[in-house]
Structure formats: structure tokens, C-alpha cells
Amino acid sequence: MSNDIRIKKGLDIKLKGAAEPTLEKAVVSNFYTLRPEDFHSVIPKLISKVGTVVKAGEPVFYDKSNENVKFVSPVAGEIIEIARGEKRKILSIKIQASKEQTYQDNGKFNLETATTDEVKSHLLASGCWPFVKQRPYDVIANPEKTPKAIFISGYASAPLAANLDFTLKGKEAELQAAVDALAKLTEGKIHVGVGSSNSPLAGLSGVNLHKISGPHPAGNVGTLINRIDPVNKGEVVWTVAAQDLVILGELLLTGKFNAERIVALAGSSIEKPRYFTTKIGSEVATMIYDKGVAQGAHVRIISGNVLSGKQVKPDGYLDYYSNVITVIPEGDDYELFGWTKPVFNKISTSRALTFSWLNPKKSYDLDTNTNGEHRAFVVTGNYEEVFPLDIYPMQILKACMYKDLDEMEALGMYEVAPEDFALTEFVCVSKQPHQKIIREGLDLMLKEIG
CATH class of the missing domain: 2.40.50.100 (RNA polymerase II/Efflux pump adaptor protein, barrel-sandwich hybrid domain)
Structure with a gap:
């Protein structure tokens, strides 16, 4: 039985170029x-x-x-x-x-008889521990601490995100093994969020299942934490990405660290958006130039989604935690009188000369242009419209900027991560780098408070 969580605040950014549910093997990266x-x-x-x-x-x-x-x-x-x-x-x-791949044998692991320390030692020795992250601070989990709960989001609501129901299909055995191992690392519950009852995660045993609905950022694990069990001072929760569970589970079942990952190649600049089977750290070029984007095209390649991913060069590499490569047009051209005329081809939460609200189901071909320059914060109330967490976004951003640790604590800094502020950054009329501000604030707290 699942517990339904309905998110009302947020914004779905519908972009052209969503990956079709077809899977191919990427060209083997050298x-x-x-x-x-x-x-x-x-x-x-x-x-x-x-x-x-x-x-x-x-x-x-x-x-x-x-x-x-x-x-x-x-x-x-x-x-x-x-x-x-x-x-x-x-x-x-x-x-x-190498042409022939050999694997370090970590040995099959008996979960039924294993203790907490044995599970932890096995994940640390095999190199799987970096997949376990923690709140506060959104960093790799400290193995010396015990989390009050573990959260897994199986619902990707970000623009052009990989469909986790598709990428996890057929991996139920690995997912169950990973969840069984994580259950030994906490005395609390394992909370799993899914978007539909068809999710491979929906059939797992030993978890608290939550059906999530609503606009982005409904799929963010931070939203799940805030709605179920917020993090207070002195508390720790752990998070694991849904696709990383597959690598964890395969290690436990076979003893091999298999870095294989299903990656969505998406974006309006891609000729044929689809899914590829590749490995962590592989060359991006092995995917984007095969019925993808033309050589020399003026585009931006992003390892991750368009809101919180990292820009990579055409000869760059897949990010360790990413399961999507997004390619969209580079927006470095100047738009004459762009702010003085009616706008029909862009998304905006404002109704001043913009008309995206008239057709909420329309998909857009957006570029990377910020449509404005960096300026001082303007109080508009836009942040609160797209920010579902029980936190004051404007106040916490300002507290990070003037480095008031007491205020940051009081406003709920312990449970947030930069990705939770990706949407407020998108709608910000001041063009402030919200995710960068939050990351620097978390780093300051980690250094001063620990």
C-alpha cells in the first residue's frame, strides 16, 4: 500500500526532444x-x-x-x-x-547473515559507497554516522529527464538486493517515491512506498524528504539515486562492480533522441554524433538535466552521477527589443507580455539564453510559486550570501541541496545563481559546523 503525496507548487518545463523509449548500445568508448x-x-x-x-x-x-x-x-x-x-x-x-574487460572479484555477499558493519565494509571496499549521499550538505555519506532514514526517488520530473520506469525495467532482483543491504544500515525506514504503480520500484519489499504526483520538483529527493521526514539539526538522512541501486545490487549478487548505465540522449538539437547503454565516465562523443547532433553545430552539451546538469565539451565525459545527456541550442545571440514585444515561444510564470500560460501542454525549443542580466534581488513572490518545500527561499538565499550561520540553520539549510533551487533560479528575474549560492552556503556550514 502506498502513501500518496501531491505537490501543487512547482513548474513543468516542457521541452522538445524527449528521448523515445528505444534502447541502443553506444559505440564502445576507448x-x-x-x-x-x-x-x-x-x-x-x-x-x-x-x-x-x-x-x-x-x-x-x-x-x-x-x-x-x-x-x-x-x-x-x-x-x-x-x-x-x-x-x-x-x-x-x-x-x-582494454579490449578484453576483466573485473575485480569482490565475492558474492550473503545478505541474510551479514551485520551492519559487514555490509558497510563491503560497500566501502568495493567502491560503491560514493553512490550513498547524505543530507545535510548533499555530500557523500559519512560511514561513521547512522541515518534516521534512507530516501530513494524513482520519479524523475525534471525537463527531458530519463524515464526511470524504462531504465530500471528488468532490474528488480538487483533493486531488491540493494534495498535489503541499505535496510541493514539504518534503524529507520527506507522511503521510496514512484510516479506510477508500474515502476519496478513499486514491487519492492521492505520499503515505505509513496506515490508522487504534481509538477517539478515533485521528483526531487529533497521534496520527498521535506514531505515525509524533514532533517533537523543533529540528524542525518541518506539518499541513493534509483539507477545507482542497480550497480549496488549487481555487486552484491555477482561480486562485480559493473559501471554500466542506461543514459537518455535528449534535447531539441538531437536528431533522434533515444536511450543508450554505456558506462560511467565514457566519452560523450560516442553518443551524440551517431544520428545525434551535426559536427560543429552551435549547441550546448549538458551532462545531466537542463536545470542542474554540468556543461561538457564535445570531447568531454559522462558525469559520475548523470543518466541523461542533454543537447540544446546555445543562446549567445542578442535579441533586439526582446523584452518589449509579446513572447509566444518561451516559458514564463509571468503574464506580462508572455503567453505560455495559455497553452500549458505546449513543448518549447528553448536555448541557453538567460533573457536578462545579473542584477540585485527583486522581491516578486515568484520563488514561492515554484518552491514546494516548507522553507522561505528568498530568505535562505540571502542568509547564505551574507553568511549568517544561525539564520541558515533556523531557515532549514540542513535539508536542502542545490538542485532544490534549480527552479527558483530558472524563474529569477534577477538572474541570480541560486544553486551556486546554496552550494557555497552548504560548504560554509560543513567547514564551520561539520
Whole structure:
């Protein structure tokens, strides 16, 4: 039996180029890259060096602040490059894949007899722990703490997001194994949000099922946390992305770290939007140039969704946590008198010279133009219209900007993540970087409060 959660505040941004439910194998990537910047607040310490031959699932580096948290290679191959930045900061580790893939054997795991410490040690040693994240601070979970609950969102409501009902189909055994393991890591409940009863997650045992409906950000795990069990000072909850459960489950069932992931290639600049089977850290070019986007096209490639993803270059790599590659037109052209004439081809929450509210089901071909310049905050009430969390968005953003830790605590900073403010950033008439402001605020709290 599920508990229904209906979200009323929010905004569905309907874009052209949604991926069709057809699955293909991506061109096998020759190179794979691990970027420590994907793991926020982690200071990497190398285990391997250039020339080291590694198996898939073999550790490449670990977290300096906690040596037990290891990060492993997604493929078998040779480390050919370690890029460094200022003060010799590690920017990326590039691996050339071998023709024959070999896996590090972590051994099959007996969940029935395993203790909490044994499950935790197994996930840490095998490199699967980075898939477990925590609130507060939206960073990799601290294995030394015990969460009061674990949250999993199986409903993707972001624009052009991968359909999780499609990507998780046929993976019920892996999902159940992963959930059974996570259940041993908390004395609380495992809360799973789904968009429909057809979700592969809906049939799992040992979970509290919640049927989510409403506009984006209904599918954000932060919305689920806020509606079910908000995070107070001194409390910790953990979150795991739905597709990462498959990697966790396969490791437990087979002993192999299989970094395979189903990725949606979407966006109005894609000729044939569809799904690909690829691996974490693979070359983006192996997907976007096969019936995708023309070479030299003036587009922006995003690893992730259009609201909270990261921009990557055509020769870039799939983000560690992303399950969608979005390609939309680059909006760096100047629109003459753009704000003084009626607008029919853009989405806006305002009814001043904009008419998207007349046709809420229409899909748009939007580019990356911000349609305005950065300016001081303007109090419009727009944020509250699209922000469903029981938090004051304007006040918490300002508290982060002037670094008032007491006010940030009082306003609910412990339970938010940057992605929760992606929509307020989208509708912001002041063009303020909300997600960046929240990320810097969380980093300050992590440093000062811990």
C-alpha cells in the first residue's frame, strides 16, 4: 500500500526532444575519465599512477579525509593521464580501456547473515559507497554516522529527464538486493517515491512506498524528504539515486562492480533522441554524433538535466552521477527589443507580455539564453510559486550570501541541496545563481559546523 503525496507548487518545463523509449548500445568508448570534482568536498589521494593497469572495480584513489571511501575504475585498462590544476590539484584521471574487460572479484555477499558493519565494509571496499549521499550538505555519506532514514526517488520530473520506469525495467532482483543491504544500515525506514504503480520500484519489499504526483520538483529527493521526514539539526538522512541501486545490487549478487548505465540522449538539437547503454565516465562523443547532433553545430552539451546538469565539451565525459545527456541550442545571440514585444515561444510564470500560460501542454525549443542580466534581488513572490518545500527561499538565499550561520540553520539549510533551487533560479528575474549560492552556503556550514 502506498502513501500518496501531491505537490501543487512547482513548474513543468516542457521541452522538445524527449528521448523515445528505444534502447541502443553506444559505440564502445576507448577512454574513460574519473573527475574528483563530481564528488563534492572530496580531496583525492591517488592509489594508482600513470602506467598502472587496473581491473574494472579496482580502486584508483581514495578520500583524504576518510581513507575507507574508495573510488574505483569503471573499466579495465591502463591509466594514461592524470591532469592537474593549480597547486597540483587532481582534475581528472584518464583510463584507456582494454579490449578484453576483466573485473575485480569482490565475492558474492550473503545478505541474510551479514551485520551492519559487514555490509558497510563491503560497500566501502568495493567502491560503491560514493553512490550513498547524505543530507545535510548533499555530500557523500559519512560511514561513521547512522541515518534516521534512507530516501530513494524513482520519479524523475525534471525537463527531458530519463524515464526511470524504462531504465530500471528488468532490474528488480538487483533493486531488491540493494534495498535489503541499505535496510541493514539504518534503524529507520527506507522511503521510496514512484510516479506510477508500474515502476519496478513499486514491487519492492521492505520499503515505505509513496506515490508522487504534481509538477517539478515533485521528483526531487529533497521534496520527498521535506514531505515525509524533514532533517533537523543533529540528524542525518541518506539518499541513493534509483539507477545507482542497480550497480549496488549487481555487486552484491555477482561480486562485480559493473559501471554500466542506461543514459537518455535528449534535447531539441538531437536528431533522434533515444536511450543508450554505456558506462560511467565514457566519452560523450560516442553518443551524440551517431544520428545525434551535426559536427560543429552551435549547441550546448549538458551532462545531466537542463536545470542542474554540468556543461561538457564535445570531447568531454559522462558525469559520475548523470543518466541523461542533454543537447540544446546555445543562446549567445542578442535579441533586439526582446523584452518589449509579446513572447509566444518561451516559458514564463509571468503574464506580462508572455503567453505560455495559455497553452500549458505546449513543448518549447528553448536555448541557453538567460533573457536578462545579473542584477540585485527583486522581491516578486515568484520563488514561492515554484518552491514546494516548507522553507522561505528568498530568505535562505540571502542568509547564505551574507553568511549568517544561525539564520541558515533556523531557515532549514540542513535539508536542502542545490538542485532544490534549480527552479527558483530558472524563474529569477534577477538572474541570480541560486544553486551556486546554496552550494557555497552548504560548504560554509560543513567547514564551520561539520
